[in-house]
Amino acid sequence: xxxxxxxxxxxxxxxxxxxxxxxxxxxxxxxxxxxxxxxxxxxxxxxxxxxxxxxxxxxxxxxxxxxxxxxxxxxxxxxxxxxxxxxxxxxxxxxxxxxxxxxxxxxxxxxxxxxxxxxxxxxxxxxxxxxxxxxxxxxxxxxxxxxxxxxxxxxxxxxxxxxxxxxxxxxxxxx
Amino acid sequence: xxxxxxxxxxxxxxxxxxxxxxxxxxxxxxxxxxxxxxxxxxxxxxxxxxxxxxxxxxxxxxxxxxxxxxxxxxxxxxxxxxxxxxxxxxxxxxxxxxxxxxxxxxxxxxxxxxxxxxxxxxxxxxxxxxxxxxxxxxxxxxxxxxxxxxxxxxxxxxxxxxxxxxxxxxxxxxx
Numbered sequence: 001x002x003x004x005x006x007x008x009x010x011x012x013x014x015x016x017x018x019x020x021x022x023x024x025x026x027x028x029x030x031x032x033x034x035x036x037x038x039x040x041x042x043x044x045x046x047x048x049x050x051x052x053x054x055x056x057x058x059x060x061x062x063x064x065x066x067x068x069x070x071x072x073x074x075x076x077x078x079x080x081x082x083x084x085x086x087x088x089x090x091x092x093x094x095x096x097x098x099x100x101x102x103x104x105x106x107x108x109x110x111x112x113x114x115x116x117x118x119x120x121x122x123x124x125x126x127x128x129x130x131x132x133x134x135x136x137x138x139x140x141x142x143x144x145x146x147x148x149x150x151x152x153x154x155x156x157x158x159x160x161x162x163x164x165x166x167x168x169x170x171x172x173x174x175x
Numbered sequence: 176x177x178x179x180x181x182x183x184x185x186x187x188x189x190x191x192x193x194x195x196x197x198x199x200x201x202x203x204x205x206x207x208x209x210x211x212x213x214x215x216x217x218x219x220x221x222x223x224x225x226x227x228x229x230x231x232x233x234x235x236x237x238x239x240x241x242x243x244x245x246x247x248x249x250x251x252x253x254x255x256x257x258x259x260x261x262x263x264x265x266x267x268x269x270x271x272x273x274x275x276x277x278x279x280x281x282x283x284x285x286x287x288x289x290x291x292x293x294x295x296x297x298x299x300x301x302x303x304x305x306x307x308x309x310x311x312x313x314x315x316x317x318x319x320x321x322x323x324x325x326x327x328x329x330x331x332x333x334x335x336x337x338x339x340x341x342x343x344x345x346x347x348x349x350x
Binding site for chain 2: 086
């Protein structure tokens with residue numbers, strides 16, 4: 001039986017940070033870049049705007065046109081030949097995002113089976129051998145091996161198997 | 176640690192069959208009842224209308240105003256004191272239903288944690304000790320104990336732990 005890999009969406013398959021920064025910079029006349037976010041989230045940099053910063057995710061269509069992370073399509077397609085692939089996204093944190101996330105996946109990853117999409121919150125419910133995620137909070141109660149996908153906010157996290165990009169995911173699973 | 180129960184929505188928490196029959200009878204001048212559906216689905220009774228019958232589920236708001244199954248609120252509240260409760264619904268089969276299903280759960284089961292809602296397709300991804308479901312297809316690859324919740328279409332299924340209503344669920348888990 002094929003082993004099963006669950007893959008997170010935001011900051012792993014979909015580049016939400018770039019769009020978030022772009023909208024924030026436009027609305028608040030700032031020039032923040034990904035370099036400013038090392039080890040932090042945007043709300044940590046501008047705590048007095050935390051509410052407004054979170055509100056971007058609730059906007060209709062925020063998640064619909066995110067850029068696809070480099071090499072993710074190619075590598076996930078390759079992985080799908082050897083592993084059972086599930087997509088596991090914490091969509092319950094942003095209930096407005098359900099339809100957009102579904103449409104985005106169908107557009108950019110049409111080779112995936114939508115019966116293997118999981119919109120959840122608490123990812124301890126995921127029954128898989130591996131979970132590739134940028135958020136370490138999902139790992140302690142996950143039943144398999146957590147794999148931390150590098151994102152600006154998590155660069156100081158230690159004690160996890162880490163991959164920095166999709167080429168490293170390929171090397172981990174297919175070499 | 177509390178054991179974990181995953182609970183399906185349609186025909187377990189939410190009465191989709193009654194509304195489906197009501198709309199079908201209205202549109203096709205029929206008088207079908209639940210008694211006609213013993214061991215069958217509506218599409219088995221009227222195979223020449225299978226496509227139209229499925230299309231009801233894609234209508235906006237079909238899932239928003241379903242009746243709550245008798246005793247489910249009370250029993251799930253009691254279960255939640257002794258077990259970790261997750262809701263696991265095959266929403267990917269009807270992507271239009273995401274927002275309605277979420278709003279329905281928030282309205283009728285406000286005591287549940289929405290981080291424990293799982294919208295999925297293939298339920299073998301669910302990591303739980305029990306799965307209460309009306310559809311036997313989810314049991315063979317489920318990692319825990321499947322519990323068949325009686326619905327008209329499944330009355331002839333054998334070989335499963337079966338509960339006929341929420342009072343029997345209470346007796347199974349809490350007596």
